[in-house]
Amino acid sequence: MEKAEQKQKFSLKAIQDKYQEIKADTQFANDRKRWASNIKKFILGVFRLVIIVGICYVILGPVIGIISSSFFSDADNYNTMVYLIPQEPTLERYQLAIKYLDYGKTLISSLAYSLSLMLIQVFICSMVGYGFARYKFPLKNLLFACVVVMIVIPTHTIMLPLYMSFAKFDVFGIIKLLKGSSVNLLSTPVPMYIMTFFGCGLRSGLYIYIFNQFFRGLPKEIEEAAFVDGAGTWYTYFRIMLVNAIPSVITVAIFSMVWQYNDTFYAKLFLISDDIVISKKISTIQATISNVEKIYDPNIQELYLDAGVVLIMIPIIIIYVALQKYFIEGVERSGIVG
Numbered sequence: 001m002e003k004a005e006q007k008q009k010f011s012l013k014a015i016q017d018k019y020q021e022i023k024a025d026t027q028f029a030n031d032r033k034r035w036a037s038n039i040k041k042f043i044l045g046v047f048r049l050v051i052i053v054g055i056c057y058v059i060l061g062p063v064i065g066i067i068s069s070s071f072f073s074d075a076d077n078y079n080t081m082v083y084l085i086p087q088e089p090t091l092e093r094y095q096l097a098i099k100y101l102d103y104g105k106t107l108i109s110s111l112a113y114s115l116s117l118m119l120i121q122v123f124i125c126s127m128v129g130y131g132f133a134r135y136k137f138p139l140k141n142l143l144f145a146c147v148v149v150m151i152v153i154p155t156h157t158i159m160l161p162l163y164m165s166f167a168k169f170d171v172f173g174i175i176k177l178l179k180g181s182s183v184n185l186l187s188t189p190v191p192m193y194i195m196t197f198f199g200c201g202l203r204s205g206l207y208i209y210i211f212n213q214f215f216r217g218l219p220k221e222i223e224e225a226a227f228v229d230g231a232g233t234w235y236t237y238f239r240i241m242l243v244n245a246i247p248s249v250i251t252v253a254i255f256s257m258v259w260q261y262n263d264t265f266y267a268k269l270f271l272i273s274d275d276i277v278i279s280k281k282i283s284t285i286q287a288t289i290s291n292v293e294k295i296y297d298p299n300i301q302e303l304y305l306d307a308g309v310v311l312i313m314i315p316i317i318i319i320y321v322a323l324q325k326y327f328i329e330g331v332e333r334s335g336i337v338g
Contacts, residue, residue, distance in 0.1 A: 093306070110276060166184075166185045262316075
């Protein structure tokens with residue numbers, strides 16, 4: 001009897017020892033997995049940090065350099081020990097840049113020009129995108145393919161036909177019939193307004209695509225409910241659909257404003273005045289300062305150019321910072337992330 005009890009106790013003890021041993025092994029295995037997971041997360045975090053810092057440096061490094069150089073004095077420019085932080089900062093570069101850019105007047109004209117084109121693009125491209133997203137009509141797929149082609153084909157490939165079209169502008173021979181000759185629209189912003197109004201302006205294909213993607217993501221029940229309540233097509237579009245598309249409207253508005261503001265290709269192609277397009281006028285500031293102020297050192301001239309670039313960047317940065325939240329939301333919901 002005693003031997004049986006001892007045997008039973010020994011068996012229980014062996015089982016308990018075995019259980020503790022298994023438990024210890026399991027805990028060690030769990031701890032090892034947790035340590036491995038933490039190390040993996042740490043390595044990935046460091047890798048992401050290095051990538052982000054590297055990308056930020058590549059993007060922001062030149063901008064920081066331009067801003068810093070715009071405050072350099074002549075002594076700082078020639079001092080090899082000065083890097084980024086000037087020892088004798090000066091505002092002389094900004095004073096002359098403002099003077100020769102005619103900054104206040106030119107900036108207002110450029111913003112008005114860009115803003116007017118932006119409003120036309122938002123209005124026209126939103127309607128075209130809505131039509132592609134909601135209506136069925138003949139040759140719809142072919143026409144949308146043309147929109148995609150507008151995005152893909154570089155504008156340089158059509159610059160000669162565009163130049164000739166507006167140098168001798170005529171609509172089906174009507175103008176020549178009435179006036180005896182075609183009209184030269186170069187040296188004016190009229191070609192840009194004509195192209196934008198007909199949905200062929202700067203990046204209009206991309207804006208149409210953004211609106212098309214956004215409207216396709218909105219439920220059709222919204223329109224059906226409006227039609228049931230007696231709303232017409234135009235009322236439904238302007239008062240209901242366009243209101244719900246505010247994120248994409250802001251996205252397109254920012255894209256359009258920035259690209260129109262920075263555009264020099266069409267401005268040079270159509271010979272638009274420098275007093276209207278400030279981004280075109282900045283390209284002449286070095287030559288102007290060299291001729292008027294008799295500053296012939298290219299390194300010093302570049303400092304004035306840096307100051308002018310900073311002045312041009314300020315309005316766009318303010319616009320982007322003010323609308324950043326809506327811009328990111330519109331990009332995410334438009335299906336063009338990445």
